[in-house]
Amino acid sequence: MKAVTTSPVNPQARETPDVDVVLPCLDEAEALPWVLARIPPGWRAIVVDNGSTDGSADIARGLGATVVHEERRGFGAACHAGLTAATADIVCFCDCDASLDPSLLVPFVREVRSGGADLVLGRRRPRGRGAWPAHARAGNLALAHLLRRRTGLRLHDLGPLRAARREALLGLGLSDRRSGYPLQMVVRAADAGWRVAEHDVPYLPRAGVSKVTGTWRGTWQAVADMRRVLAETGV
Numbered sequence: 596m597k598a599v600t601t602s603p604v605n606p607q608a609r610e611t612p613d614v615d616v617v618l619p620c621l622d623e624a625e626a627l628p629w630v631l632a633r634i635p636p637g638w639r640a641i642v643v644d645n646g647s648t649d650g651s652a653d654i655a656r657g658l659g660a661t662v663v664h665e666e667r668r669g670f671g672a673a674c675h676a677g678l679t680a681a682t683a684d685i686v687c688f689c690d691c692d693a694s695l696d697p698s699l700l701v702p703f704v705r706e707v708r709s710g711g712a713d714l715v716l717g718r719r720r721p722r723g724r725g726a727w728p729a730h731a732r733a734g735n736l737a738l739a740h741l742l743r744r745r746t747g748l749r750l751h752d753l754g755p756l757r758a759a760r761r762e763a764l765l766g767l768g769l770s771d772r773r774s775g776y777p778l779q780m781v782v783r784a785a786d787a788g789w790r791v792a793e794h795d796v797p798y799l800p801r802a803g804v805s806k807v808t809g810t811w812r813g814t815w816q817a818v819a820d821m822r823r824v825l826a827e828t829g830v
Contacts, residue, residue, distance in 0.1 A: 612639035614684075614704055615761070617677030618660075618691040619670055624649040626693035626802035631658045633698045641680055642691065643673040671769070671776025678764055687758040688777075692801040694726065695719075695756050699796050703758035706792060713763065713789035714781070717756030719798035726800045738778065746785035750793050753777050759784075775823060 616634055620627070620642050627642070634640045642655035643663045656662045665676035678686055685704050689697045695717065703715040721727040739751055755777060767783040769776060784791060 612683040613637040614687060614700075614758075615639050615641055615677075615681035616687045616689055616697055616700065617674055617681065618642045618655075618689055618697075619645060619673030619677065620647060620651050620655065620691040621645045621668075621673075622647045622649045622651060623691045623802070624651045624654050626691060627651060627654050628658065629693045629802070630689070630691055630697060631655065631660055633696050634660075635698055635701055638687075639683065640697075641677045643677040643680075645669075645673040667772060669773040669776075671774070671779075672772040674776050675769060675772065678761065681761050684760060684762075685758060686761045686764060688755055690755045690801075694799050694801040695754075695796065696799075699756065700758055703756075703794070707758050707760060711790075712792035714759045714784045715757060715792045715794065716750065716752065716781070717754050717796035718750075718752040718793050719754045719756075720795050722797045723800045726798050742778065742781065746782060748781070748785050748791055750781070750791070752793065753781065754796075754798075756796055759789075763789075 614635070614637070616638055618630065618640060623630075624647070631640055640655070640660040641663055642652070642660045643665050644652040644655070645665050646668055652662050652664070661680070663676050663680045665673050674688060677688075685707055687697070687700045687704065689695050689700065699717065703717070706712045706715050719727060735752060738753055742753070743749055757777075757780075764780070767780065767787065769779055769783065771779045781791065
């Protein structure tokens with residue numbers, strides 16, 4: 596398990612956030628201290644509690660994060676609740692399970708802010724045994740291939756670490772509320788002519804038990820959700 600710290604997120608970031616980081620959360624009490632300690636100064640962490648029973652919301656609030664409750668279960672539901680709650684010009688997304696370090700988003704935000712890209716994605720590079728199970732990686736590669744056929748974007752990953760401008764994201768009219776949300780974001784961004792960039796990021800073994808990639812059933816449910824999104828857009 597990663598070393599943790601209980602230092603609170605900068606409380607001033609609640610009032611005038613430079614960047615909002617949306618963190619969908621379902622029973623991530625073990626990971627939250629590590630994740631929130633890595634939110635860059637001046638940024639606001641928006642932890643979207645999606646029905647946790649382990650006290651995640653209280654832990655996040657105690658560490659200085661803004662907590663939003665989303666009763667409808669689903670990764671997309673949690674992400675979109677965070678997006679609509681955000682007020683900063685630039686919004687980032689990051690998993691809340693300590694598999695990804697939110698401080699890695701700093702150059703992503705810089706690229707968006709400078710106009711170098713409209714959407715920046717993290718290409719996960721596994722570090723450590725069990726960071727990315729083979730079945731999850733295979734499903735991701737298959738979807739990346741389908742995405743390339745559909746949009747022409749030569750992406751390798753549909754990972755959750757990403758950054759873009761809030762108003763532009765809202766303008767995409769994202770409707771998926773399950774695992775297809777990240778893919779729908781990329782497809783609609785491509786259709787809108789956005790410049791999409793991808794950069795390598797280390798992908799660590801997550802804390803706790805995965806709700807998706809940790810099981811074959813969860814992985815292929817996510818793949819089914821994403822294939823549905825592609826089918827709706829003509830693939």
